[in-house]
Amino acid sequence: MNSVNCMPEDCAKQWEILLLLLSSEEKKIDRTNENEIDTMNYFYNNKGVQKILLHWLQQMKLTYAKKTSESDTALKCDEVSLWWRQKGNEKFRANLVEESYKCYTKSVLYAKHNSLMYSLALANRSAALLRMKRFQECLSDIILAIANGYPTVQQHKLLLRRADCHIELKQRSEARASIDAAIRHADSLKLFATNALEFERHVKILERKLDSVEEEAIVNESVTLPECFMGLNPHFNAASNAIELRYNDTVGRHVVAKANTKRGDVLFSEEPYAWVTLPSEERVCEMCCKADINPVPCDVCSRSVYCDERCRARASFHRWECVAAQSALFPTIGIAHLALRVLLISANDGFPTPPRRLAEPCTAADLFKSYSHVDNIKIYDKDTPPFFRMFNLVTNFDKMNNMDYIQYALTATMLTLYLEKFTSFFEYLPSKVPCALSHGELRLFAAAIVLRSLGQLVCNGHATLSLSVVEEDDERNGRTLTEKEVRRATAIYPSAAMMNHSCDPNIINTFYNSRLIIRCSRELSPGCEVLNCYGPHRAHEPTAQRRAQLRAQYMFTCACSACSDSERKDFVLLFSAYACQSCKGPVSWQSRRPRCQQCSAEFHPDRALTLIDRAEELATQADLAKSLEERCEKMSASYRLRQQVWHRHHAGLRAVADKLARLYADAGEFSRSMELIKQNIQNLEYQFGSFSVEVAHELRKLSGVMLERIFNSPHHVDHREWCLEAHKIIKKAIQLMELNYGPWEPLVSRLKEQEAFVASLLAETRTPDTADCIHHNLHYNLKI
Structure with a gap:
């Protein structure tokens, strides 16, 4: 193991290398036939492995769980909080309100909980929120600032700000009460004459605003989520009564429609068993997965945030994760964070009594084995403890590469060591298991749960997606909105995980915070299998690539209709095809002597490449052109050349048409812009389907240009x-x-x-x- 001494200086970058070195040492023995208890019994009790992993954990904590600069620290630091608040004040005075808000938010994150610095940061952030017209969030920050010790001599100002929010929300009675409270508080302070005059002036302004406001009934802004079609299925947790869970020896557990369904009907509405946020610039609540929040931080670290104090209080798992969050452990280990969260959620809920009564004395192996002695269909009854559904998801360990399996075991060992050496988790765990386990058996049981979860998550995990909108209103990028899907979290949904894969799925996944809502994407009749797409989709990749990806991650060779139908299997190649120089049919450049698929004419690439080079030159000239008219002219010429070379369904042609449509919209030539977008919609319908998300986005662009006109x-x-x-x-x-x-x-x-x-x-x-x-x-x- 001398190689361990030749590691990168950044210990976060050492992790992958460490796994490779350790697993290389252990690969002589094939462990994929062992159960999780046997595997973890070996690795967790291996003193050499323990020593290396524990040293790495300590280095991670020493490196990251400290103040790293004047502007960043994992733990609370009033100096860093003050630095960001002063930056925020500069931005606020310059009327850069959104930038000031971001600075004040960082000040809130770094301030020590329940301190003067914390209350000042919250108060300053509330001022920015008021200017941004985010009135409810402003009210929340004012309440928190006062509760956390905002100076008494300044509280009358916050009370007036609170009144201003209530006025904007048309809440007359609350606004009046806040103004009166501010007046009483100011009277108790005996303000200096100049301060008293300023206060009275502010009160008069607010009272004039209040006089012009009519009380409005408070509108409940809570979202009503769609219900499952035909109600909830009592024998299939979180699923519709229109579907059922079945089993056969060929495909295992699978989901089948038992009633006629139509497009849009909800088949699943499921909260995850466990989930974790993904690293991102955007703040997401670590309890409910709500995005675009006004963050409230952990009391101890600056790395974990919540949408409010209630979510922070509910996130009991964070007490075991806090040191790891400070130590930058989770961005380093990826999906293993979710495996740890599965253990913590299971412990928090309490491990259920096994279906078969255990004889004393109990061991980790006995308890672990007993949890698999269940009916794999009946555990989906809604009254069954959810742990049984989680525990009995497939792992594919028996099909896995031995090296991968060993790396998962090493990761599980590291996380168990973390819980043992850096937290008090194992003092808490004994009361959460259904039988008495010794000190060593408890650790073995926890490690085996983490290892099992790692295998399950690789082949059952879901990425939660939502829509992020970027406004592009500068001179170069035009007036349209650009939408993009973003991954906010990784989660495990045991009921939805029962769907088998198809490269041409018949469902659509949508997410509301952490909840997964699955709808039909087409009509289903009784007996039809409900099929999800695990990633590779027929409209995105050729059959060979899809099958390779599925074999690598999910250990099966796909035989879905899209992969088996010879006419459809290379459908996606059409969207990178060239145009035949004789009949304009598609030419897939897969061989040295490409031929047209329609007329079999030989394709001569030299002329095509020459035209593409010229088109690229014109596109570059368009980007550099100073006048909008010239940009349109050059990009239009580039587009026409590509039309001569590429097949009409070529994805690159769509991309150029999109750029040209934006330029035409900027130039006020809306009809031309719309014509190009409509062409793109027809192409996207052909590739992805008329009800696809791709068509939805293009319709959004078309509606934007129509409104401009x-x-x-x-x-x-x-x-x-x-x-x-x-x-x-x-x-x-x-x-x-x-x-x-x-x-x-x-x-x-x-x-x-x-x-x-x-x-x-x-x-x-x-x-x-x-x-x-x-x-x-x-x-x-x-x-x-």
């Missing part, structure tokens, strides 16, 4: 027809966005506001003679 030419003779068409497209965009992401996404709300606006324009120009025609034109049946 309506805004810019309000008196045009075709204005009403434009409104009718835009209304129709926006409605379709809403339906597809709701199907693919859920109605709770902010983008859906914005689209609905746009729909209402266009509908109001139509209502203003409606006449009795056109009412029936309008009703007909606005009807857009998507069969959802």
Whole structure:
């Protein structure tokens, strides 16, 4: 093991190398036939392995769980908090409110809990939130600031800020109470004359604002989640009554429809057994997975955040993870963090009594084995403890490469050592298992749970996705919005995990915070298998690549319809095909002498490559051009050259058309922009399907350009027809966005506001003679 001494200086970068070195030493024995207890009994009691892993853990803590610079520290530090608050003050004075908010948030994260510095950071952040019109979050920060010791001599200012929020929210009585509380508090302070005059001036401003406000009923903004079609299935936890769980020797457990379903029907609505956030610049609540939060930090570290104090209090697992979070352990070990979380969640809930009574004395092996003595279908009854569903997910250890298995075992050993040496978890665990286990057996049991979870998560884990919107309103990028899917977390959903894979799935996964909601993407009849896509999709990759990925991660060779049908298996190659120089049919450049798939004419690549080079030159010139007119001209020429070379369905052609459409929209040539976007929609429908998320995004772009045209030419003779068409497209965009992401996404709300606006324009120009025609034109049946 002399190689261990030749490691990178950054200990986080040592982890993968350490695993390779240790597993290479151990690979002589094939351990994939062992059970988890036997494997962990060897590794956890291996003194040499223990010594190396413990040394690495200590180095991680020494390196990362400390102040690393004047602007960052894993633990609380008032100096760092002050540094960020001062930065925030500079930004706020310069009227850079959103940047000041980010600085104040960091000040909140680094301030010691229940301290003056914490209350000052919260108060400053509330001022930025008020300017950003995030009134509810502003109120929350004011409450927290006062509760955490905000100076009494300044509290009247916070009370007036609270009143301002209530006024903006049209809550007259709460605003009046806050103003009165501020006046009483100011009177008790006996302010200096100048301060008293300033206070009175502020009060008068707020009272004038209050006089013009009419009390509004408080609208409940909570989201109503869709219910499972035909209600919940009592024998299939979190699943619809329209589906059932079955088993056969060929495909194992699988999900089958037992009733007719249609597109959009909800088949699963499931909270995860466990989940963890992924490293990201965006703050996500570590308890409920809510995004775009006003973060409330852990009391001890600056690395974990929550959407409010209630979520922070509920996150009891963090007490065992806090030191690891400080030590940058979780970004280093990836999905192993979720395996640790499975153990912590299971312990928090309490390990259930096994279905077969254990004889005393009990060992880790006895307890572990007893949990697998279950009916693999009946454990999905809704009243069965969820641990049994988690424990009995497949691991694929018997099919796994021995080297991979050993690395999982080493990771489980490291995490168990972490719990033993850096936390008091094993003092807590004895009360959470159903029988008395010795000191050593408890650690062995915990290590085996982590190892088993690692195997289960690799072949059953879900990435939780949601929509992130980037506004591009500068001169170069145009007026349209760019949406992108982002992975916020990795989670395990034991019921949804029962679906088998297809490269052409018949369901759509959507997420609300941590909840997974699965809908039909097409009609299903009784007896049809409900199929998920584990990643490789027929519209994205050729059959050979999909099968290779599935074999590597999930240990099976895919035989789904998309992989077995010879006419469909290389469908995706069409979207990288060149155009035949004779008939314009598709030419896949897979051999030295490519030929057209339609007319069999030989393809001559030299001319095609020459034209593509010229098209690239023109695109570069377009990017560098100073005038918008010249940019449009150059990019249009580039696009026309590519049309001569690439097949009409080529994905690269869509990308260039998208850039050109943006340029035309910037130049006010909306009809040209719309024509290109409509061409892209037809292409995307062909590749991904009419109800796909890709089509939904393109419809969103089309509706944006249509609205620009309506805004810019309000008196045009075709204005009403434009409104009718835009209304129709926006409605379709809403339906597809709701199907693919859920109605709770902010983008859906914005689209609905746009729909209402266009509908109001139509209502203003409606006449009795056109009412029936309008009703007909606005009807857009998507069969959802």
